[in-house]
Amino acid sequence: MKDVLTKPIDRAVKFGAEYAEAREETLFKTMLTMKEGRVEAAKQGVEKGVALRVLVNGAWGFASVGSVDGEILTTAVLDACKMAKAASLRLKNPIKLAKTPIVEDQVKIKPKKNPAEINMEDKIKTSSAINKSTLSFDKRVKSCTIDYLDLTGSSAFMNSEGTHIEQDKLYVWARITASATQKGIFAFSREEIGSTAGYELFDREPPEELGKKLAERATGQLEAKTPKGGSFPVVLGPNVVGVFVHEAFGHLAEADLALSGGVLANNLNKKIASDLVTFYDDGTIDGAFGSFQYDDEGVRTKKTALIKDGVVVGLMHNLETAQKFNAEPSGNARAEDFRVEPIIRMRNTYMAPRDQSLEELIEGIQFGYFFKSFRGGQANVDGTFQVGIQEGNEIVKGEIGEPVRNASISGSTLETLFKVDAVGKDFELGAGRCGKGQTAFVCDGGPHIRVKEVMVGGSA
């Protein structure tokens, strides 16, 4: 692949590009959608293409083609150069890039169970087992949808600085949703699992237990009441802490968003959270869904501290923002595939545990809520967040009380971080997919935590 990619890079440099990179990917995917045990379609795909990116006069040009043909790549890279030149005409602040070490490396993945070597029949069997345990748990469970994906393949990256990296890719992912109904009440539950280790994911997450968890989560809501709206103390489970870390804080710590009027740009090295709060974005956790060796700008991944004991200590960078902040590139530049350019994305983002038990977190609360798992979350660059809850309970006089459904929490991220007044000693990481125009595979998580007060929105 080295020869194929060298030519367009040389051509761009000859055109006058300050920087050029080429990324070839060959991807094999298997996908399944199962609805109530019916295989909607068993799917397989192969795709191949090259992403070319150039910096000309301080502006970016990008081109993507589904081909490795030399002539097509040359035309594409020249298109990218000309477009970049056109885009640069009104540029006041030309883009510059941080320097990174030149790398020559090959990354091979050796999974225990390679999904590419497991036949379709066995993958269907795994989904069938999840489906069966979900639907057979309780007759009020009416539907079960399973989406399964595995992706294997490789990428080759080269740039005009001399870096050349070839990496294997491997992802296994499943999302299961279930619905339950009773007397006109509809409840809905979801769960996602994912790994970069291999198909052994299903040994760690046995299908029978997954199905049971989904069914319990859906039927539990049928008996639940809607919460009161207003400000209350809450205890958040690792799953909700994870989505809070990711959505409410993580996106603000992406340096591109921080630069775009986000609230963190002016808060570097300042205290923005209680002493108990420490957050990391870590691409080095073995087998975790957000882990990889090198990002799509050829920078080695690392464990990046974002908040330490309440103080903002770092942001997530690509080459461009690292130069602007005079920081080290953190290895956060990721592209979904060869069709798109790399942008700053999270990896495995989590809150570090401290020393308290769940009982200790709950015991002091007269009235509040315990939110175990989320349905979705979203944040705005002004620092407001919203997290929808699928599974929760009241806390009454220091004890877990009746279940509640369709709750959500919201508020200002920074205010809420100061209100974290107890952090548990447990820890869980969950897999998910993050959308920022492109999809990225990530993990998020943390321990159980207590927040002194947060706005709880109930249903009317």
Add this chain to the structure above:
Amino acid sequence: MVALSKEEMLNLAQNATTTAKRNGATEAETYVYEGESTSIGLERGQITKSSKTIDRGLGIRVIVDKSIGFAYTNILDKQTVVEDTIIKAIHAARASKPDPDWHELPTNKTYASVGKTYDEKIANLCPEDLVNLTSTMLNAAIQTDKRILAIEGGSGAGYLSTAINNSNGISAFDRGTMIECSIATVAKEGNKVTPVCFEFNAERNYNVNPEWVGKEAARLALSALKTKRVETKTTKLILTQFALQELLYYTLINAVKAENVQRNQSPFKNKIGKRVASENVTIHDNGSLPGGLRTSMFDGEGSPKQKTLVVEKGVLRNFLYDNYTAKKEGVESTGNASRAGYLSTPNTEATNFHITPGSKTKEQLMAEVNDGLIAYYLQGAHSSNPVSGEFSVVATPAWKIKKGEIAHCSRGIMLAGNIFEVLKNVTMIANNERQIGQLVSPWILVENVRVIGN
């Protein structure tokens, strides 16, 4: 890479279908897709990037004794890869389980021509045109006021073509164009930053208005600077198209998909002919709407797109079907099979979900509100309960209306309720129709919405 011609696309599709049949498929369907897009991006007040993407490939769905398999590839220049892909689809079907509800692929139909979906001017656009367009929009935004920051945005032009062929005699080709521009702004005063205020314009023909987009985004951001708290109460609410699209996408649009009805995931099961919304509400799903963003001759399975009456004066009339869900009930597909290019099998999706406009202007709609709110952007609508319609979202931001006029902005307000109750409380619909994603709608006024203040 030069775009494939109609004949090349149709031949690719036909050859793949024939090869699949020859290799043992009971039925076969090939979908060939080509998309070319050029875009110019702005970040932090200046144009910084450009991109050109060419993506083409084919997806083949085969049925072997009622078992369904699918495979795709973007490597079309190697006959062996295409043949391997067809064999993979057949393997996938053989590994799968038969579906007793499978009937057959769609059969040959005639298509009506659709209007205003292709513009030669967009297909022939050069990057410099998009640089100028983006620049016009950017200048319109930042020249409105010194406090305006343009965070991101840009413009893009796209050409896409599809060909479909199946073993029941369907063979069709369609192409279309799209141009869009968008900008996200905030207003900054001292340490105060407003939430992101966003505007965009997308058209099938070359008639976008970048100046309006820039000015409108800036106007919204500026009006979000002055904030006051609002109290918790039940109130009147005007939903603009952005907010309505967010709320309906995850709730009502799912509820009218036949698949969800058949799978007991819709509250509208057994509700055809029943009242589900206020009598002010009439909705069509119109896949042949002239110039509609989701308009084309045929859907992802080659069924003709059409205009389907979904809600008539508040009464539920029809569900949205693809071929599979329609044949399961012995009815005709409504042309709602959607595909994500060549990479996916068809899914049921609304096309242009069109709420019939009323006769009042938006100013007259505002005048109806003595004390209430207007919401543009919502946060968290995707966490709505998709089955029950219950939602609990944050308006980022919303504006307080007093005596028919915008009084001030308010942040962090939560709106909670059930979308199906909201639809019953629609008291007036304006005439300022526009399209956002699937939704084509004017502003609507609803009563009795629970607002949790700050």
